[in-house]
Amino acid sequence: MHLRAEAIVLSVRAHGEHGAVVRALTEADGLQPGYVPGGRSRALRPVLQPSNLVQGEWRARTDEQLASLTVELIHSRAPLFGEALPAAALSWATGLTAAALPDGLPFPRLHAALDGVLAAIEAAPAARGWAVAMVRYELLLLAELGFGLDLEHCVATGAREDLAFVSPKSGIAVSRAGAAGYEDRLLRMPPFLTAGGAAEWGDILDGLRLTGHFLARDLLTGRSADVLAARVRLVDRLQRAVA
Structure with a gap:
């Protein structure tokens, strides 16, 4: 497995004495986890800030193995x-x-x-x-x-206008007329x-x-x-x- 892509850092978890497991979101390959050696170092902590945009390179011998990840900062939101x-x-x-x-x-x-x-x-x-x-x-x-x-429509009446609530059970909209008497049980x-x-x-x-x-x-x-x-x-x- 070898992947090189821009990615948004989502989470960083300490792993071992100095490393970190990073989960980052790429456009074409979705969420990719990887192990960053030295990820907890003073040099890499500002780079591995969630919300930062990085250039990541993931390498693993098999698809089942946690990939080793190296990163380069593209854009920082750390401040x-x-x-x-x-x-x-x-x-x-x-x-x-x-x-x-x-x-x-x-x-x-x-x-x-x-x-x-x-x-x-x-x-x-x-x-x-x-x-x-x-x-x-x-x-x-x-x-x-x-x-x-x-x-888009009221679960009680089928109406598509004056939709003001959502049923917390079904997740379907409810109109004001359909909600009459039940407003306190619904989500606005x-x-x-x-x-x-x-x-x-x-x-x-x-x-x-x-x-x-x-x-x-x-x-x-x-x-x-x-x-x-x-x-x-x-x-x-x-x-x-x-x-």
């Missing part, structure tokens, strides 16, 4: 980790992707979307410019992994998910509640559930930022 809100957003986006995706399967739409979210965070650390993109990325991740929501669907355009902070937080429910239920279970702590930190910091 953003000195600010609480951007750091929380970068940590969540990369951690979620690392936990949810299987190894070696291409997800070009997710690669492009993640690259866009990370670039938006870098361009607008104050969150107004990237919070909507984060919600849309979470929805896309659910869809790409087979847990997509149906936000913010208008920007179907109509596009700008979003108020209340709508953004509703969007995060919506996607968070299905991420926790359908994707981040078992050992992967640990990554949800990063999302809790992100939502908490967003709420404090807009309070």
